[in-house]
Amino acid sequence: MNFIKNFVLYRVRAFRYAMQGIITVVVSQPNMRIIAVAGVAAFLMGFILDLDYIEWSFLLLAIFFIWMAETFNSALEFVVDLVSPEFHPLAKKAKDAAAGGVLIAIFFSLCLAGLILLPKFIELFRE
Secondary structure, three states, X not given: OHHHHHHHHHHHHHHHHHHHHHHHHHHHOHHHHHHHHHHXXXXXXXXXXXXXXXXXXXXXXXXXXXXXXXXXXXXXXXXXXXXXXXXXXXXXXXXXXXXXXXXXXXHHHHHHHHHHHHHHHHHHHHO
């Protein structure tokens, strides 16, 4: 019984730490707030355009893919700032590469959202 109790408490703590991490990124990173607003807008467009299950799956994939990329980017930036508070060319390369990963995720997600939403949006105004 003690094992189960400890296991559950560990999981609850781990979940709480993960939520704190998400909150930290949302509060401290202006780009994450922009990403959040864009995600909510895409989500609302999904309702307005009456997406089917497959379309919803890909739209949510696009939204959460960017959230993950920006969260990992922020984590890397926090660590780089910790270990290299002074400017260093390798620290800059690490941060630039992580930011590039976010940009790739954004391009992918915009393409995916465009493939899903644009035809439905055009169809909406044709009728």
